[in-house]
Amino acid sequence: MSNFWKRLHNHLFAPPDAVAVANAAPAARVVVQPTTATPPGYPTTYRPTSPNDGLHQPQVFDPALKHFPRAFRPGDPTFENVDNGRRWVELRRVVTDHVLRAIAESEWGNRLVLRGSRLLKAWLGDAAREPGDLDWVVDPPTVGPQDTWGAGLCAGLVDAVFAKPHPSGVELIRSGVAIDNIWTYERAEGRRVVFPWRVAGLPGAAVQVDVVFHETIPTPDRRLPIPLADRGCVSVRSASPSQSLAWKLLWLATDNYPQGKDLYDAVLLAEQFPLPLSVLTQTFNLGGARPLPRTAAELVGALRVDWENFQAEYPWVAGEAASWQTRLTGALSSTFAEGSGNGDVDHRDDPCVMNPLWLTSTVVQLAKGIDAEGAFDRLPILADALQDAGCDDEELLHHCRSDGPHTRGCWVIEMVLGKKE
Numbered sequence: 001m002s003n004f005w006k007r008l009h010n011h012l013f014a015p016p017d018a019v020a021v022a023n024a025a026p027a028a029r030v031v032v033q034p035t036t037a038t039p040p041g042y043p044t045t046y047r048p049t050s051p052n053d054g055l056h057q058p059q060v061f062d063p064a065l066k067h068f069p070r071a072f073r074p075g076d077p078t079f080e081n082v083d084n085g086r087r088w089v090e091l092r093r094v095v096t097d098h099v100l101r102a103i104a105e106s107e108w109g110n111r112l113v114l115r116g117s118r119l120l121k122a123w124l125g126d127a128a129r130e131p132g133d134l135d136w137v138v139d140p141p142t143v144g145p146q147d148t149w150g151a152g153l154c155a156g157l158v159d160a161v162f163a164k165p166h167p168s169g170v171e172l173i174r175s176g177v178a179i180d181n182i183w184t185y186e187r188a189e190g191r192r193v194v195f196p197w198r199v200a201g202l203p204g205a206a207v208q209v210d211v212v213f214h215e216t217i218p219t220p221d222r223r224l225p226i227p228l229a230d231r232g233c234v235s236v237r238s239a240s241p242s243q244s245l246a247w248k249l250l251w252l253a254t255d256n257y258p259q260g261k262d263l264y265d266a267v268l269l270a271e272q273f274p275l276p277l278s279v280l281t282q283t284f285n286l287g288g289a290r291p292l293p294r295t296a297a298e299l300v301g302a303l304r305v306d307w308e309n310f311q312a313e314y315p316w317v318a319g320e321a322a323s324w325q326t327r328l329t330g331a332l333s334s335t336f337a338e339g340s341g342n343g344d345v346d347h348r349d350d351p352c353v354m355n356p357l358w359l360t361s362t363v364v365q366l367a368k369g370i371d372a373e374g375a376f377d378r379l380p381i382l383a384d385a386l387q388d389a390g391c392d393d394e395e396l397l398h399h400c401r402s403d404g405p406h407t408r409g410c411w412v413i414e415m416v417l418g419k420k421e
Contacts, residue, residue: 041069044178045194047206054080055203058312063257064182064192064210073208075313076132088202089130093229094167095197099207100134101228104236106160108153111143112136112211113221115239115247117265122226123241124268129261129314133208137239141216145189150213154179154193157209161195167230172197176206186256188215218282219243220395241273246283249332252303254287260310263303264317267324270331277335296332300325354415358389367416376406382416 038046043065049057058075065071079085100118103109116135120128144150158177166172176196183190190212198204217239224238239247248266252258269275284292293299307321366382369375383400391397400412 038178039070042072043068043070043180043192045180045192045206045208046070046072046074047176047178047194047196048074049077049205050198050203052203054084056080058309060309060313061257061306063186063255063259064190065180066257067181067184074205076130077203077205078315084202088205090229091170091199091202092130092132092205092207095170095172095195096131096134096207097228097230097234098164098167098170098172099161099195099209100226100236101232101234102161102164103134103136103157103209104226104234106156106163108156108160109237111139111149113139113217113237113239114226115244116210118226119224119238119244120265120268122224124272127268129264132205133210136209136211137215137217138211138213139217139221139237141214143213145191145213153211154191157193157211158195170197170199173204182210183212187251188212216286217243218246218286219279220398222395241269242275242279243283245269245273245275246280249280249299250283250287252305253284253299254290258303258305260305260307260321261314263305263307263321263324263328264310264314267328267331270328275332275335280335294336296329296336299336300329300332355391358386358391359416360385360389363389363416367413370410371408371413371417374408376410379406379410379412382412 038044048059049055055077057077059072060075062071062073065073077085077088079088096118100114103112104114114134114136116133117129117131118134121131138150138153145153158174162172162174173196178194180192181189182192190210193209193211194206195209196204196206219240219242221237221239221243223235225233226236226238227233245266248262248269252262252266281292284290293302303321303325305321305325311317363382363385366378366385370378370382379400383397386400387397396412
């Protein structure tokens with residue numbers, strides 16, 4: 001262990017009264033929690049899984065909480081009994097989705113945009129990390145935590161979650177709900193709410209909900225149907241895959257303590273979804289970051305990620321940080337090729353379903369003519385025809401009416417003509 005990391009280790013694991021709050025830093029260490037009570041110096045939202053002889057749980061440094069002497073959150077537990085572990089994960093999915101539905105369908109949901117691990121699970125399936133938290137951005141960004149709406153948000157979310165019937169066999173514990181401020185020193189200020197739950201025969205835990213204020217979302221969000229553990233579905237305002245990836249890259253490049261989970265997530269997103277250079281550039285500009293590097297290698301090569309803590313929580317992830325950075329560099333090559341004039345920027349960053357009702361004879365004939373003649377100046381006319389047919393996809397319509405650049409292979413034309421599934 002280097003002297004630098006030794007200093008960080010000593011800093012975090014010194015007695016609480018000897019720790020300077022503003023300088024809290026990560027330590028690569030796994031600790032089995034002896035109690036569910038909040039220990040001195042920890043956030044009030046620190047709610048580890050109930051003690052159990054067959055359970056091991058890391059405590060993970062969380063930079064969102066670094067204003068606390070013990071800036072930790074509970075990591076994902078591992079069970080000696082595999083069946084218990086599987087059942088516990090399934091139950092957490094059910095409880096997390098209960099909280100998701102309650103928030104999305106409440107009066108507060110209209111001003112909240114979902115991002116983070118729950119969306120990645122919906123997009124990427126088994127490869128994505130198992131979500132134990134829900135991350136939201138308040139929209140519009142002019143709303144602050146001290147405003148009337150913002151001040152009532154946390155209590156409103158708690159009321160919404162407990163207003164719905166609990167999942168069968170699960171008890172959510174209202175008296176155990178806790179709230180902390182997050183990101184008080186960097187990024188956008190926010191609040192964390194944890195909802196403890198328990199069930200007979202297995203250790204209990206808590207669902208973590210993070211909400212941030214004053215953060216501008218560079219690209220439009222969309223309402224997406226999110227499949228739930230009970231085989232139902234809920235409509236949620238959601239950030240796009242490209243915006244999610246751009247945020248991950250921004251955090252990796254600019255956070256004081258870049259996290260391994262963001263590198264892992266960024267690789268999965270970059271390998272599955274295109275990232276327009278304009279989205280990445282705008283995200284870096286709005287994030288107050290240094291200028292975006294000119295190449296993927298320059299951006300990714302400069303990253304210094306806390307991979308050891310990440311692997312303590314996710315031991316099933318193979319490989320060192322360097323190998324994942326190599327994968328990320330390769331996956332981002334097409335994004336940075338746009339800046340050199342070698343890339344095709346006329347694509348969409350998230351999945352689109354073309355409603356058959358929009359495909360009137362007028363729409364199809366217009367698309368065929370544009371495709372055959374390269375007449376992209378007619379795209380605004382196509383947008384009008386699609387809208388007349390009932391199309392309400394704001395990103396699709398905006399793309400047709402924008403200045404481009406538009407090229408052959410335009411994703412709108414390909415979707416209309418059935419060339420792209």
